[in-house]
Every structure is written in C-alpha cells, then in structure tokens.
Amino acid sequence: NAGVMQNPRHLVRRRGQEARLRCSPMKGHSHVYWYRQLPEEGLKFMVYLQKENIIDESGMPKERFSAEFPKEGPSILRIQQVVRGDSAAYFCASSPRGREGRGYTFGSGTRLTVV
Amino acid sequence: AQTVTQSQPEMSVQEAETVTLSCTYDTSESDYYLFWYKQPPSRQMILVIRQEAYKQQNATENRFSVNFQKAAKSFSLKISDSQLGDAAMYFCAYRSGTQGGSEKLVFGKGTKLTVNP
DSSP states (O other), X not given: OOOOEEEOSEEEEOTTOOEEEEXXXXXXXXXXXXXXXXXXSOEEEEEEEETTEEXXXXXXXXXXXXXXXXXXXXXXXXXXXXXXXXXXXXXXXXXXXXXXXXXXXXXXOEEEEEO | OOEEEOOOSEEEEETTSOEEEOXXXXXXXXXXXXXXXXXXXXXXXXXXXXXXXXXXXXXXXXXXXXXXXXXXXXXXXXEOSOOGGGOEEEEEEEEEOSTTOOOOEEEOOOEEEEEEO
C-alpha cells in the first residue's frame, strides 16, 4: 500500500502563475482533505472532498483557490494567480470514509514557493 | 468553533528522560476525538496516538501515553525514555465525533521537541 502520494514535493512559481498540486489517496480511500501549513504554524483545514463532490470548503479562500476530486485520477488543488502569501506547505490526507475517528493518513506535502 | 492551544512553543529533554507536552482545547461538544501528530524535518505528519472522548482510560502506545482530563479539557502527551528520533514538531488536534459535525481536524500551533544526547 503506497500511502497518500503528493506531487510535486516542491513547486516554485512566479507571482501571477498557476499552481496545481496533486494528491492520490491511499487505495480504497474515497475521502480527501487538504490542509495548508504556514511557517511556524499548525495545519489549517481548507477543503474536504469525496469522489466528484465537495463536502466542506469552509477553509478555502473565496478567490483563486479551487479543488476537485474526479471520478478517475488524483485530487487537484489549484491556485490561480499566485501571490507571495500563498507560499506554504500543502498537505493532503485521505480516509476510507467519513466520521473516521482513527485520524486519517497524511501525505508528505507539497512545499509551494512563490517568487 | 473549536480551538486547540499548545502553550509550549519549544521543549527539550535529555535522552532517556521523560517529557510532557501540554494541550488544551475548547469545545461545547461531548463526543469528539483527540490526536497527537509528530512532524519530523521530513515534513511527514505521523499519527502518534489518539483518544476517544467517551473513553475514560488514557490511551497508550509503547513509550507514548496521554493524560486526558475531559472536565479540564486537557490532553497532554507523555514521552517516556526519550530517544533522539523523537525530536520533531508535535501537534495536538481535535475532531468532532458528533453526527453531522465537521470532518476537519483542528490543530494547535505545535511544540518543537529537542532531544539532547
């Protein structure tokens, strides 16, 4: 079982470019969560998705950020027109179903640097 | 909204000694889960231990144990016989267990643990 796979591990973008972060959940997991970690901070929830559905996007900025989890393929977190403040580590986690009290499995994150 | 507070930004411990990391939380829910995650320099988030709020018995995992005080809303992590590999950031996290409640984890800001040889 390969675990939660995130790529790329590091991503550098110039201001105004688009960033696309990918997350492949563990085999058999149909629930994906995205978190953002700013320097010296804990992780902050962004969005919770099931296949083809956004369940909770209460942590997503209203503009420039979007997420999807298509029927086939990885989950994608897209940031349009990146700014310096978007520089952070972005983590994906997955679980086999909702209401999972075991705590879900995290990927190793993508570190986005905006220059 | 639930909040999680870790009041110790940094802690240090001598190898083979015991250290306790503090965590308090605020919630109006009665059903929830609490977690401690470890984040080494590799950045990987590793689940260390979890506690269900309805269980009175404190969770233990080998050298890691918790002191869960529900009335005080306190959830501290004790690491016994500390090892160099325990050096990392440690995050306390909360998740609702209420039907219809939020699926998200709420994290504290973390405690950086240094283990001295």
